[in-house]
Amino acid sequence: MSDVTSPGWLIARQSARFVLRESTVALLSLMFVVLVLISAWLGWSATSTVNHIYLDAAAFLQSAGQPVPTNPVLDISPLSLMRNMSVYVALIGALSAIVIGNRLVGLDRKAGVLPLIGIRPLGRNAYAGGKIAALAGLILGLAAVASAVAVATFLVLPAVTLTGLQWAQLAGFMGVTTLYMGFFGLIGLAAGAAARSETVGLLLPVTLWLTLTFIFPQLTANLNPTAAINPISALAVPPDTTFFHWAARLLGPFSLADAYKFASAGLLDYLPPGITSPSFIPPVINLILAAGFALAIAWRALTRLSMAQGDYNV
Amino acid sequence: MPEPMIRTNRLTQSFDGVIAVDALSMEIAKGEIFGFLGHNGAGKTTTIQMLTTLARPASGTATVAGCDIGTDPLAVRRAIGYVPENVRLYDTLTAAENLVFFARLSGVAAPERRVNQVLDLLDCTYLAQKRVGGFSKGMRQRVGLAQAILHQPAVLFLDEPTSGLDPMGIKMLRDLILRLNTEFGMTIFMNTHLISEIAKTCTSIAVLSHGKLVYHDRIEAVTARYGDDAALEELYLSLTPVGRLAEVA
Numbered sequence A: 001m002s003d004v005t006s007p008g009w010l011i012a013r014q015s016a017r018f019v020l021r022e023s024t025v026a027l028l029s030l031m032f033v034v035l036v037l038i039s040a041w042l043g044w045s046a047t048s049t050v051n052h053i054y055l056d057a058a059a060f061l062q063s064a065g066q067p068v069p070t071n072p073v074l075d076i077s078p079l080s081l082m083r084n085m086s087v088y089v090a091l092i093g094a095l096s097a098i099v100i101g102n103r104l105v106g107l108d109r110k111a112g113v114l115p116l117i118g119i120r121p122l123g124r125n126a127y128a129g130g131k132i133a134a135l136a137g138l139i140l141g142l143a144a145v146a147s148a149v150a151v152a153t154f155l156v157l158p159a160v161t162l163t164g165l166q167w168a169q170l171a172g173f174m175g176v177t178t179l180y181m182g183f184f185g186l187i188g189l190a191a192g193a194a195a196r197s198e199t200v201g202l203l204l205p206v207t208l209w210l211t212l213t214f215i216f217p218q219l220t221a222n223l224n225p226t227a228a229i230n231p232i233s234a235l236a237v238p239p240d241t242t243f244f245h246w247a248a249r250l251l252g253p254f255s256l257a258d259a260y261k262f263a264s265a266g267l268l269d270y271l272p273p274g275i276t277s278p279s280f281i282p283p284v285i286n287l288i289l290a291a292g293f294a295l296a297i298a299w300r301a302l303t304r305l306s307m308a309q310g311d312y313n314v
Numbered sequence B: 001m002p003e004p005m006i007r008t009n010r011l012t013q014s015f016d017g018v019i020a021v022d023a024l025s026m027e028i029a030k031g032e033i034f035g036f037l038g039h040n041g042a043g044k045t046t047t048i049q050m051l052t053t054l055a056r057p058a059s060g061t062a063t064v065a066g067c068d069i070g071t072d073p074l075a076v077r078r079a080i081g082y083v084p085e086n087v088r089l090y091d092t093l094t095a096a097e098n099l100v101f102f103a104r105l106s107g108v109a110a111p112e113r114r115v116n117q118v119l120d121l122l123d124c125t126y127l128a129q130k131r132v133g134g135f136s137k138g139m140r141q142r143v144g145l146a147q148a149i150l151h152q153p154a155v156l157f158l159d160e161p162t163s164g165l166d167p168m169g170i171k172m173l174r175d176l177i178l179r180l181n182t183e184f185g186m187t188i189f190m191n192t193h194l195i196s197e198i199a200k201t202c203t204s205i206a207v208l209s210h211g212k213l214v215y216h217d218r219i220e221a222v223t224a225r226y227g228d229d230a231a232l233e234e235l236y237l238s239l240t241p242v243g244r245l246a247e248v249a
Helices: A007-021 A023-063 A078-111 A114-118 A124-156 A164-194 A198-221 A242-254 A256-267 A283-303 B044-051 B073-079 B095-105 B111-121 B137-149 B167-184 B195-201 B219-226 B229-239 B242-248
Strands: B006-015 B018-028 B033-038 B059-064 B080-083 B155-159 B187-191 B204-209 B212-218
Touching: A007 A023, A007 A078, A007 A124, A007 B095, A023 A078, A023 A124, A078 A114, A078 A124, A078 A164, A078 A198, A078 A256, A124 A164, A124 A283, A164 A198, A164 A256, A164 A283, A198 A242, A198 A256, A256 A283, B006 B044, B018 B044, B018 B059, B018 B204, B018 B212, B033 B044, B033 B167, B033 B195, B044 B059, B044 B155, B044 B187, B073 B080, B080 B137, B095 B111, B095 B137, B111 B137, B137 B155, B137 B167, B167 B187, B167 B195, B195 B219, B195 B229, B204 B219, B204 B229, B212 B219, B212 B229, B219 B229
Parallel strands: B033 B187, B033 B204, B080 B155, B155 B187
Antiparallel strands: B006 B018, B006 B059, B204 B212
């Protein structure tokens, strides 16, 4: 059997393998998986605690001949148990994606192998496509682990049964999560390819991540930094002042952390009634547009990367 | 007359308005070991970068192994091997892992087998399972040469291949270059500073000064006209601008 495969696929496979050997990437990915497990445990623990208290209280009320109210666990959507996951995705998931994207191209530039790759019979498009495919594979891998944890949580919780629609909503949430992490991964990839130095290549996307996660939500929804990463308080109604009115209008479409939290809240059924996104673009569309834009700039940066002068030490 | 293996026609490159290679026109026949001489910054590396398709020329054309560098870069890349001045590899991988990766990218069938063959050819099978990070300059140069010949290219580009090597390393590399040329018929394009190596290895030479080609002839013609190695050095120095000599002094 021939061992020859397409150059783009070879670049993708090799890049993914190299990146997974990086201790920073492995550590951040592990931290993301651990936090996803914690978020599932927190949801399970909170539900179990409330359920146990209710059962004890119901038994007491029954023995006292008192009327027993309905179980509060049944009053909320079981999907909302996963709301903490959206916080961890916005924090560590996005950061992991940036580092993965940055290292995918940064490893080649740091190793100084670009000229040796550049003289192989593969086009710049194959190189760019390979790097983006590697990123997609790694982000999908992280999202798959998070999905597996979420599915396992719902399957082992005895008091919770999801309907077909709710399973679809969960799938939608994981899709939105992949899109959000993909956006940051592509920004990391673009900066890793375009920046002259390794440090700037990492600092630029991290600064963007900090801005989108902590600064824009304050301007678009008047949130304090703690509330900005909390999925419930973050959905508080903004004050009705001219500044925030215009800030929300102008920055709303760019406030991607808000868009992700609104999309997540809608899909996981924890969006308080009457709360609307500060952006005039629907949150999911907003995320798709942002990911498309990030894909375009990552493609441009990768296809313009100089194979002769692109190494960090040149 | 056979088609030359490398042909450049007014090949020009400039960076920020400064001309690095100025309308370079020359031909190199199949099977030659071509020595490209010139002072630092003369444009030798830039010429190699254009001929290996790593950089696009500002103007002019060139063909390598009959393929146009501008219109058919992939065909050029299939026909060439390249060893940069400082061979850089993935330091965390072994020599064999690095070579298998580059063999696959070059479309080599059964890459593991081919890597073993090439390491055997270069007498460095002992390096195969060692991580490149701990390699000396000479070891890197050998692995660098190995990655360049994995796919049996018709033309091999070497950028200052003896730079930083000790006399043993230089002799080893010279022997390998001669072997690749005689046994496998590879045309070799070599940038170098070492005039003594030119006389021992090359079949033709050219001198580049400030991007311009100032001399190009077969080595027999050079030695017949100027005599031994010392005379060759005299020739090179006479072609190097006075200003540059003063700068070096």
